[in-house]
Amino acid sequence: MKILFFSAMPYDKYFFIRENEQYGFELEFLETHLGPHIVNAVEEGTPVVCTFVNDKLTEEVIGILAAKGVKVLALRCAGFNNVNLEAARKHGIRVCRVPAYSPEAVAEHAVAMLLTLNRKTHKAYNRVREQNFSLNGLLGFNLHGKTVGVVGTGKIGKAFCRIMAGFGCRVIAADPFPDADLTAAGVEYLPLTEVFAMSDIISLHCPLAPESQYLINRDSLALMKKGVTIINTSRGGLLHTADVIESLKSGQIAYLGIDVYEQEEKLFFKDLSGSIIADDTIQRLMSFPNVLVTGHQAFFTEEALQQIAQVTLRSVDQLCNGKPLDEAVILV
Structure with missing residues (x-):
């Protein structure tokens, strides 16, 4: 067959x-x-x-x-x-x-993106290769003690919650079906608006559905702390990209890590290193020094x-x- x-x-x-x-x-x-x-x-x-x-x-x-x-x-x-x-x-x-x-694969990649953005290891790597050992511009923050909001606590979100709890973070979550194991482990389930408002770091692990499309938009971003970190390893359509770019420009978002992109079918899984990319939106995103883009690699x-x-x-x-x-x- x-x-x-x-x-x-x-x-x-x-x-x-x-x-x-x-x-x-x-x-x-x-x-x-x-x-x-x-x-x-x-x-x-x-x-x-x-x-x-x-x-x-x-x-x-x-x-x-x-x-x-x-x-x-x-x-x-x-x-x-x-x-x-x-x-x-x-x-x-x-x-x-x-x-x-292997839900741990995606969860671990989300953590890797968070650590890379925070501690700027990608920039340090390139500096040291050029014999530049200066620490200027590489300042990060402790994850320990930060409030991490997890949107969606299925298998991947659950794995991510456990990792962040291991860092000593306060983990809060939004999901219509709370996980009893996570609740017992100290994860606090709250309404989505409260998760947005209280979190220093937000990681998305929910599916893309009509009700979740553009979950991160102008209105939800306005609820968040100034300087929030957002990680998306789920689906690109969860982010309204134009609104996200405006929030990056204003400083509302301090760090953004995306492994998915709404128009990724034209880009991801291809070697375009010798091509001119006509997608101005992804080019704009990649121009920000506080944005990390990977090409749907989290499962890999x-x-x-x-x-x-x-x-x-x-x-x-x-x-x-x-x-x-x-x-x-x-x-x-």
Whole structure:
């Protein structure tokens, strides 16, 4: 049975080919992302299509896939805001995802971004390589004793809370479903507006949904302390980028770390070092000395990629061969 991969990178091939030894699927890898521009190239009778975060699974695309005989859409990621689930349901296509793959990978990257911005290790590294050992401009602050607000305490947010508690921070959180383990460990759940108002550092770990789009905007930024630090390793659409830029210019935001960007499908996972980037917004963000941008790297650990391959192939095997399903991974 054939699985056609879109947005496939060399590391995808390595881990999926390795994990496929126990299944024997026919794997085909395409570097291009899936969208209306390429969907007609999918061969008739392809039963499974495997996609990633920037593939566009619109109603049009899903309809064409269904007409070509696709039965399963396997998302090798946790988010599914790029998939029209109702269209998949209408066309009888099953959809599965990887709801949790080494949540510690993303949580640890969020902490790495926070520490880098605060202690300016990226700047120190470049200075020392030029034999400049001056400390001027590298002043940071202690994380110990700071109030850290966590928006979303699923598996990734929970891992982040535990790490920050280990630094001696006061951890407060906003989530419609408080986690009993975190509450017992001292995490205080508060309304979102209070989390925004009380936090020195805010880290976003919630999914992108209609109600969370542009969660960070002009109004919510006005609630925050002047000089707040914001870290986003979740989805780019949680930030209203123009409002964030204005807050960076005014000093309302002291530090910003983003591993995701609303228009990232045109940029991330590509080597554009020899190109002129036409996106003025990302260029503006990268011009700030107190902004750190990484290219959707937070998930990128060996453990996470191994788990992604394992869960994806197991789910395809279950869906296509009538085996008992792991309901946690099934969306449709």
